[in-house]
Amino acid sequence: xxxxxxxxxxxxxxxxxxxxxxxxxxxxxxxxxxxxxxxxxxxxxxxxxxxxxxxxxxxxxxxxxxxxxxxxxxxxxxxxxxxxxxxxxxxxxxxxxxxxxxxxxxxxxxxxxxxxxxxxxxxxxxxxxxxxxxxxxxxxxxxxxxxxxxxxxxxxxxxxxxxxxxxxxxxxxxxxxxxxxxxxxxxxxxxxxxxxxxxxxxxxxxxxxxxxxxxxxxxxxxxxxxxxxxxxxxxxxxxxx
Numbered sequence: 001x002x003x004x005x006x007x008x009x010x011x012x013x014x015x016x017x018x019x020x021x022x023x024x025x026x027x028x029x030x031x032x033x034x035x036x037x038x039x040x041x042x043x044x045x046x047x048x049x050x051x052x053x054x055x056x057x058x059x060x061x062x063x064x065x066x067x068x069x070x071x072x073x074x075x076x077x078x079x080x081x082x083x084x085x086x087x088x089x090x091x092x093x094x095x096x097x098x099x100x101x102x103x104x105x106x107x108x109x110x111x112x113x114x115x116x117x118x119x120x121x122x123x124x125x126x127x128x129x130x131x132x133x134x135x136x137x138x139x140x141x142x143x144x145x146x147x148x149x150x151x152x153x154x155x156x157x158x159x160x161x162x163x164x165x166x167x168x169x170x171x172x173x174x175x176x177x178x179x180x181x182x183x184x185x186x187x188x189x190x191x192x193x194x195x196x197x198x199x200x201x202x203x204x205x206x207x208x209x210x211x212x213x214x215x216x217x218x219x220x221x222x223x224x225x226x227x228x229x230x231x232x233x234x235x236x237x238x239x240x241x
Contacts, residue, residue: 058191059176062198066176070169071210079215086209086217089163090120097122098160102149103219105167106141107227113141114227117149118219121159127152132230142171143186150190150206154197162197162206165220169210 058066069085072078093099101120106113113136119127129148133141146164153162166172175187198204211220 069209100153100159103165104145105223115145142168172208
């Protein structure tokens with residue numbers, strides 16, 4: 001096999017043109033030349049999701065524009081304080097036109113996942129999104145619900161601060177996880193929305209608040225009750241254990 005050279009553009013570092021004769025003699029099977037234009041591989045590689053590339057990540061450019069608030073279940077006093085914080089947050093947000101309150105929840109029953117997102121904005125009707133999917137794992141469904149809620153909130157140009165209340169804070173952290181994971185299609189979509197949102201004004205913020213279902217916080221309880229009220233009938237064969 002003789003290394004092929006390409007004079008039309010600079011060679012890719014992994015092209016066959018960089019193989020020495022000893023390396024060529026070791027090759028037993030057909031190799032794909034990285035300089036082959038038909039393979040659509042060029043010296044300047046563009047990642048599939050640029051939001052996860054160094055220098056382009058939200059966590060690098062807008063590190064102070066997002067935050068997480070975790071629920072603590074260690075003491076009764078802290079529990080009551082946290083619920084009071086959520087109450088105060090809701091009262092504040094429902095009285096300021098520039099704020100959006102997004103509440104999400106999911107439930108899986110008979111292999112059918114229900115995702116719900118409610119968005120509250122001052123003096124506007126509640127925006128409700130309901131979605132059903134088959135054979136979807138919980139984390140993916142929760143990210144999808146958050147994705148829908150953020151999409152609705154950022155579509156209002158006057159909104160400068162978004163609060164997302166969810167029962168799964170670990171799912172929200174996947175959004176900003178630079179490591180490769182199976183939820184990047186949703187994470188990438190959310191990051192694009194947030195990139196645009198943060199770029200519009202330096203004071204634009206988003207906060208993620210954890211609210212487990214057993215807290216029975218009024219606004220989240222309404223969403224949680226809605227997800228659990230759906231009684232799907234599976235048309236797929238299954239076995240009762």
